[in-house]
Amino acid sequence: MLTDLRKEFPLFSAAANRDLVYLDSAATAQRPQRVITAMNDFYAQDNANPHRGAYRLAERATQHYEAARAKVAAFIHAAAAEEIIFTRNATEAVNFIAYGWADHHVQPGEVILVTELEHHSNLVPWQMLAQRRGAILKYIEFDDQGHLRLDQMEERLRERPRLLALTQVSNALGTINPVAEIIARAHEAGVVVVVDGAQSVPHMRVDVQSMQADFFVFSGHKMLGPLGIGVLYANQRHHAGLQPVLYGGDMISSVDYHHSDWNDMPWKMEAGTQHVAGAVGLAAAIDFLGEIGMEAVAEHDHTLTRHALEQLQKLDRIILYGPRENHAAVISFNIGAIHPHDLATFLDQRGIAIRSGHHCAQLVMRKLGVAATARASFYLYNTLEDVDRLIDGLNAAKEYFGKWL
């Protein structure tokens, strides 16, 4: 297990958070000082509008920005830095695929395949695409352990869908999908695959080349990086087919009164002044994760998750959602009739921060037949003690609400 990491994260030393057990990293992670410092240093030494200036300050800014791009590419094992487009977040990245690629390639009547596990960010853009293009949105369901029904996928693939969008890790159930195998099958059927890596990139080694993703998205803020920066990986084979979505400064090569030409990839997808400090911070987060090693991170998360599942199972009247084995570091549950909001408020009074709600996965909730779940998620700064405090808190909540509910 990783130890002593907590002290690298200033948020945990803030007076207001002294005793905080932060179990909501699936929503957003905290940042090590190093990431904050990297951004500060950028602003305090090298800030300028990149790509635009002939002076050295601007050149330094450009180098920072493009070096960050190269670092992201290496981190997810992309073939080239040009495959990395900086976006605001994973959500925007999915939308860029929908507007920039799918709007130009999906024909009326074609099938778009998604799964019931998807976060709204990898679902609503496809609903709207289907509406705009007259395409047909179809679903791959999940079973009572939260696993995708691969038999159903095979059936669906026989309908020759144009595109399959799926998450690598479910933020609502903790399911880890076998994306490499799924992509291999989809490619045999000629289907382009979009992978939502928002919950996987922070927690495991990701190799977009070996998984053969066509498009892959994730957010910096869930992997110790800053807010406001996300990534769209677009495999080179789709670069010619990918059209700009946002228009403006920096993404053009020339502008005339009634016609404009675009810049090369990836810049044609990045309109206006970008969040350079965010890219710099993300690069620092990648360095931080790299030094620890993604295997060690995964092992740490796994240990916490196993311990938590073991302890949770022992609780009376607990309902655990999602897979029993091979569970990502995010656990959804309910206890008796206590509403997750009331549970979250109760735990918060004891310094324990969990999520409650639909986790932007309302289809999952519908399928489970609940309006909301409680959710605890772990990351490298969490400890076994954090898990134990959660369990104690849950026991106390049962006692507090028990007489009523």
Added chain:
Amino acid sequence: MLTDLRKEFPLFSAAANRDLVYLDSAATAQRPQRVITAMNDFYAQDNANPHRGAYRLAERATQHYEAARAKVAAFIHAAAAEEIIFTRNATEAVNFIAYGWADHHVQPGEVILVTELEHHSNLVPWQMLAQRRGAILKYIEFDDQGHLRLDQMEERLRERPRLLALTQVSNALGTINPVAEIIARAHEAGVVVVVDGAQSVPHMRVDVQSMQADFFVFSGHKMLGPLGIGVLYANQRHHAGLQPVLYGGDMISSVDYHHSDWNDMPWKMEAGTQHVAGAVGLAAAIDFLGEIGMEAVAEHDHTLTRHALEQLQKLDRIILYGPRENHAAVISFNIGAIHPHDLATFLDQRGIAIRSGHHCAQLVMRKLGVAATARASFYLYNTLEDVDRLIDGLNAAKEYFGKWL
């Protein structure tokens, strides 16, 4: 004049920038320590995913985010915080208007009016809108002093265009457009007006209510705020007609298999996890500007600009572009046959950072009959001495290149 502000900006004390004369604030401004500290404090004390958590940390994050929104609203004198949508930058904000409003309101054959002065960010989105909707893009030209031809505008307004997009201040010529009068005339003709405030908000008091803008956009990074945060002001009367552009988490009210409903304004326009730290930094920048007072800022910029224009005019073989009077703090020029790039490189060797190129305003360049100009822009940390060093640098450049060019 404002004095002693330079020391509040850490970039100017960095070893690499000790003697820097930064004259490219129109591209991006530098940040006072206070803005950087505000973001650090957010990350180090209050970071969480806003709107989503029932725990106090998330509530603090939400409060920061929504307080920043209210602060922005007050700064530009919007009627309500709900009129403020956070975007990545001004560019994205314009695109949101094009996709979110104009795509739903502009009919084939209708006229869209823009001006020749526009930055690509307030031009290319309208070119592409015209293409998508089969609308007709028409231009208001500028005269040899860089002023919009208001007579031509009157003519164009008689054609009952659907929309007029124009900048309040030109980043290429320094023209200040009389937007309030223009909007009044446009409204009489039933035209919806989009104002690009990227170059005005940093430098002058802006009141979107008194100018009656329908939509108004600007970027945080040009007004001492962080990178990665911009603003779309959408007057309440357009809220019902404004459709979401990016889909995903947080912008929905409910999601079903084939249909979703949207959240209220402004959240329906903000999909996925937002750049909360950026909003917090922008709020700090607004506080900083507010304490100095926008009148004092404007006065300072004006003094520098007047001095610069006076001195520049004295230079042999100088060509000054743009208006002679009432000139914003951004000056475009050329000297003899020296190419602006060579000039910028030369000045950079003396620690003077100017822009060279088309400034994302290629139509302006076309009209001026040049491929590029040199551009010096000023902000509150610049001094009269900075201007003098620029003039000295230009004299030296003339000597250096003079024998050749």
Added chain:
Amino acid sequence: MALDQLYQEILLDHYKQPRNKGVLDDANVRLELKNPFCGDEILLTLRVADGFVEDVAFAGSGCVISQASASVMTEKIKGMRVAQVREMAEQFSELVKTGHAEAVSAQEDDDLEAFRGVCEFPTRVKCAMLAWRTLLQGLEHHEHAHPHPVASNPSGAQK
């Protein structure tokens, strides 16, 4: 303990035994609202006539705060003038947001008073307000659909 301020007996009682739970068959106002951040939803049905709320019922699921608030609300407003309902909604909103609400205090209404603790839990204000927001929007829709004196303000009681 702050928590006990929030989870007062009255609330828990309403949560366990909600009043007016169900759907009115003869409603002329009907609105469903969701709390976008948690997915909780409420379906409110009312029968409004002659400027009075003749009957009201609510359905849906949610946390203690949102359910208790809906239950209390239905009890309070049944038989009330529409103008008064609006006033009460405003007072309730002030109460749960700020903890101060002169008007509520003056009434010495224990059921409403029981929600004062919500103000210490800003993330839960939305829960407390869900039923009331639904009510106000429902009444507004009704007013647009039936623009007769009922919905106007003959008594001047509404501010």
Added chain:
Amino acid sequence: MALDQLYQEILLDHYKQPRNKGVLDDANVRLELKNPFCGDEILLTLRVADGFVEDVAFAGSGCVISQASASVMTEKIKGMRVAQVREMAEQFSELVKTGHAEAVSAQEDDDLEAFRGVCEFPTRVKCAMLAWRTLLQGLEHHEHAHPHPVASNPSGAQK
């Protein structure tokens, strides 16, 4: 002074008196490229036959670096094998990006050597490369349009 390393006499000479400026009437390769960040543009016209660059000219405006680079390039490549042209482009790119380029040094070619100073000015590398990038893209288009031995690699000289 670093500046003199950049603005060498040879460059300024080419800038003032560009060689092969114009547009070939009988070109079979024609390409216009822009430097997206500054708007400078170049129109390159070539006549390629039997695997050789028979003639070449350039038009457009730009800074000292981009114009001198274009002028020097046209001089160098006129009469050169296409395969060799590609090699030289690669060497030139290495030279202006890193300042090291064994191959260039070995040739003791003063005209190319004169661009070594560009590496100290990373923002100007794009200027120096514009003509060469245009050339490479032009040749590539030509190759696609005329896929005969000319464009292939008979000599093995091209890496």
